[in-house]
Amino acid sequence: MKTDKDFFDSRYKLFELEGWKDLVEELTTTYDSLNSVASIDDEKTLYLVKGQLSILNMLITLEEQTKLIDTDNL
16 A cells, blocks of 8 residues: 555556646647537537536646645645
């Protein structure tokens, strides 16, 4: 079982990778393209897009969220 230190060390190594930066850039582009009410035709689509935006935002902000909860990094 991973310790908290191992968990955070693995996360920080992930955030250093060029592939992670590329992924966040691509996710941000997707987020921006979906974040428009003009393309939403009905209530069902609204809730679908809202869910997609929520997941994209969670991934885009993962690095900041990790830093906020890493109490050893204070």
